[in-house]
Amino acid sequence: MCLSIPSKxxxxxxxxxxxxxxxxxxxxxxxxxxADEVGIGDYILIHVGFAMNRIDEAxxxxxxxxxxxxxxxMEEEERRQVVESDDNCDNRSGA
Amino acid sequence: MSELRLKDLYDGxxxxxxxxxxxxxxxxxxxxxxxxxxxxxxxxGHTHTIMKYGLKQLLPKNIDxxxxxxxxxxxxxxxxxxxxxxxxxxxxxxxxxxGDMIRVPGSKSSLSVERAKGYDIRAxxxxxxxxxxxxxxPDKKVIFFAIGFETTTPMxxxxxxxxxxxxxxxxxxxxxxxxxxxxxxAIMADGQAKINAFIGPAHVSVISGAKIYLPLPKxxxxxxxxxGFEPLDVLESILMIVRQKNENRCEMEIQYTRSVxxxxxxxxxxxxxxxxxxRDHFRWRGIxxxxxxxxxxxxxxxxxxxxxxxxxxxxxxxxxxxxxCICGTxxxxxxxxxxxxxxxxxxxxxxxxxxCMVSSEGACNAYYRYAEV
Numbered sequence: 001m002c003l004s005i006p007s008k009x010x011x012x013x014x015x016x017x018x019x020x021x022x023x024x025x026x027x028x029x030x031x032x033x034x035a036d037e038v039g040i041g042d043y044i045l046i047h048v049g050f051a052m053n054r055i056d057e058a059x060x061x062x063x064x065x066x067x068x069x070x071x072x073x074m075e076e077e078e079r080r081q082v083v084e085s086d087d088n089c090d091n092r093s094g095a
Numbered sequence: 096m097s098e099l100r101l102k103d104l105y106d107g108x109x110x111x112x113x114x115x116x117x118x119x120x121x122x123x124x125x126x127x128x129x130x131x132x133x134x135x136x137x138x139x140g141h142t143h144t145i146m147k148y149g150l151k152q153l154l155p156k157n158i159d160x161x162x163x164x165x166x167x168x169x170x171x172x173x174x175x176x177x178x179x180x181x182x183x184x185x186x187x188x189x190x191x192x193x194g195d196m197i198r199v200p201g202s203k204s205s206l207s208v209e210r211a212k213g214y215d216i217r218a219x220x221x222x223x224x225x226x227x228x229x230x231x232x233p234d235k236k237v238i239f240f241a242i243g244f245e246t247t248t249p250m251x252x253x254x255x256x257x258x259x260x261x262x263x264x265x266x267x268x269x270x271x272x273x274x275x276x277x278x279x280x281a282i283m284a285d286g287q288a289k290i291n292a293f294i295g296p297a298h299v300s301v302i303s304g305a306k307i308y309l310p311l312p313k314x315x316x317x318x319x320x321x322x323g324f325e326p327l328d329v330l331e332s333i334l335m336i337v338r339q340k341n342e343n344r345c346e347m348e349i350q351y352t353r354s355v356x357x358x359x360x361x362x363x364x365x366x367x368x369x370x371x372x373x374r375d376h377f378r379w380r381g382i383x384x385x386x387x388x389x390x391x392x393x394x395x396x397x398x399x400x401x402x403x404x405x406x407x408x409x410x411x412x413x414x415x416x417x418x419x420c421i422c423g424t425x426x427x428x429x430x431x432x433x434x435x436x437x438x439x440x441x442x443x444x445x446x447x448x449x450x451c452m453v454s455s456e457g458a459c460n461a462y463y464r465y466a467e468v
Contacts, residue, residue, distance in 0.1 A: 002245070003140050003324060003456075004298045006104035021101065030223055032253040035362035041247045043104065045301060045354055048193065049221020050250050053301045053360055057355040064107045067117065067327055074116035 004047040006055055009040050020046065103371050108325030109148075117330040118153035131157040133280075133289045134336060135428055137275060138244075138296035139166030139276050139456025140299040140324050146465040148326040151374040158333065162289055165299075167242045167271070168195040168454040169426060170379045173414035175271060176201035179240045180209055180270060181408055182401060189232060192240040193227050193247070195454040200447065202414045204209050221254050222254040229258075238401050240269045245307075248272040248371070248390065249363035255370045258399065267401040273377065274298050281379075283315050285451040288428035292336045294329065295321040297351035304359025305349050312345045315338040317466035323351035370396055378413055380450060381423020423447035427457050432462040439463060 007029070016031045018038075026067035030050045031038065038044060043055035125132070136142055142162045145151060151160060161398035162172050180201050190206070195207045197218050210216040215235075219225065222239065228396045229237040239252045251272065258266050274297065282288055295308050300321045318339040322332035334348040341344060349355050370393060377389035392400045402409065416422060419437045424430040432451070433437050442448040444460055451457035 003131070007100065008101045023105065032222070032256070033360065033363045033366070035360055043101065044363065045298070047246060048219075048250050049223050050297070052246070052249075052363070053354050055104065056353045060104060060107075061097075061099055062329075063331070063353065064103060065273065067107075067110070067323065067331075067351070068115045070117040070120055071110075071113045071468050074119050077119075077254065 004045040004052060006043055007046045009038060012038075012040065018044075018051065019049075020044065022046065026046050043062060096119050102468060104434065105325075108245055108323070110327070113248075114148065114326050114330065115153070117327060117334065118150070121158070121330065121334050122155045124334065125155045125157055125340065127341050128157055128337065129253070130291070131159065132290045132292055132336065133159050133161055134294055135161040135163045135167045135279075135290045136286070136294040137163035137167065137279060137328075138294075138299070139163075139454065139458065139461075140296060141165075141294055141322065141455055142458050143461045144324055144326055144329050149465070150326060150329060153242050154333070157335075161288055162425065162431070162458040163425040164282065164379065164382060165272060165275060165450070165457040166454050166458075167244055167247070168199055168380070169201065169422065169450045169457045170244065170273065170278075171271065171450060172378045172380045173200075173202045173416065174378070174410055175411060176205070177203075177414065178203055178269060178409050181205055181410070182240065182405060183209050183214045183216050184239045185236060185238070185405065185408070187234065188236045188238055189217065189228060189230065190238050190240060191217050191219050193222075193242060194218055196242055197457075198447065199453045201449050213296075215439065218271075222250045223257070225254055225266060226257055226261070226263065229263050231386055233265060235265060236267065238267045238269060240271070242271045244273055244296075245303045246296070246301070249302055249360070252366040252370050254365060255399065257462060264398075266399065267404060268392060268399050269401040270371065270389075272390045273369065273379070274388050274390070275325040276310075276371055277385050278379065278382065279311065281382050281385045281388070282427055283384075285427060290315075290317065290428060292317050292340070293319040294332050294336075297321055297323045297355050299326070299356045300349075300351070300359060300361050302363050303358050303365075305347060305355055306359070308347045312347055313340070316345055318345050319347045321347070321349045321351055321355050323353075328433065340363045366427065373387075378442055379426070380416065381426040417448050420449035422451040422459070425451055432459040433466070435459070456467060
């Protein structure tokens with residue numbers, strides 16, 4: 001019920017309605033609740049046929065960057081653990 | 096990555112490898128927690144994400160979830176579902192509502208059963224569709240049974256603004272818009288649920304601002320993180336809670352910075368305030384009467400108010416749930432769906448006994464769909 005779908009504005013008509021792209025599906029949404037001006041190409045959150053708010057692109061990119069850093073750090077940590085457990089292995093048959 | 100693609104807003108926040116990495120980071124940092132974490136995810140949308148992506152299974156044993164009351168269909172008491180049914184049976188009426196409401200059982204029937212009998216009951220994609228239906232049916236009484244939390248309330252207000260502007264006189268509103276903070280207060284005042292952190296629903300705060308949660312950390316010594324609904328949003332929020340606990344902080348923080356601000360959408364808040372005001376009493380399924388926890392139309396708009404216009408035929412007595420259904424206890428955070436005797440046997444999504452099994456955001460529905468039972 002409270003879910004909302006990220007979409008991209010592709011057209012705005014004179015009735016304050018926008019045509020948006022929601023993962024390849026085109027639909028019509030009302031911009032009546034939007035406080036700020038929005039334009040073609042902007043990302044917005046859609047809920048029951050209305051745009052609720054703009055999606056801040058810089059903030060979204062920042063979150064994705066943070067996740068990438070965590071992923072890299074955890075992969076590094078995993079590699080280190082594998083090497084360490086290999087170093088500590090007593091039953092090594094070879095040299 | 097320098098330019099954001101629409102795809103990134105979906106896939107970027109669901110990447111399986113990153114989900115695993117973030118869960119491992121949480122597991123590492125949760126080792127120093129002084130006490131187990133009992134996080135209430137207030138919104139049913141979050142319950143859905145947690146179950147769908149198996150997040151509980153990826154996290155350490157000292158982090159548990161308590162599912163909250165944030166599912167508008169689930170908290171609707173039977174007497175109000177009966178209102179919808181009575182209104183659908185009014186002569187020359189068309190009853191409109193949103194999605195899941197159609198299948199929720201009232202005391203004797205449901206809207207879907209009534210629709211099969213021939214009453215004109217329609218589920219809308221958007222409240223705005225009500226305008227077209229009212230204009231196309233000037234001789235009918237079109238009644239919009241409005242449901243939803245703060246997220247969905249401004250859409251009803253926007254519809255009212257259009258009705259007023261176009262001078263439509265055959266569209267009536269039965270308002271069931273409810274508020275998150277009073278429900279959280281009621282659960283905490285009850286004192287039985289062992290909650291020591293909250294995940295707040297981001298889309299409520301897109302409208303009402305994160306400011307609505309500012310009193311919580313002080314009142315209950317619980318961190319609150321306003322979280323998005325993708326699995327990485329939820330995991331990042333949990334990491335933020337773990338860090339607050341480890342650093343002895345207790346604050347309201349925003350994880351969903353890509354669309355939530357402290358103030359929220361002021362235009363939407365102003366539109367709501369123009370048409371609606373807090374309602375003294377509203378009975379929540381399982382939780383009971385909570386003061387100022389819902390909205391109603393202002394006096395000036397009484398001509399649109401279905402509760403006033405059809406007052407003579409609307410039942411007023413509270414109606415309790417089936418005695419085997421524990422929806423109410425689940426909504427208070429005191430039980431989980433699999434604690435219920437009829438879960439998955441006498442109560443399934445195809446034949447629900449309680450509202451928590453009907454709604455896709457209900458805890459029982461999420462457990463049934465995603466957990467192995």
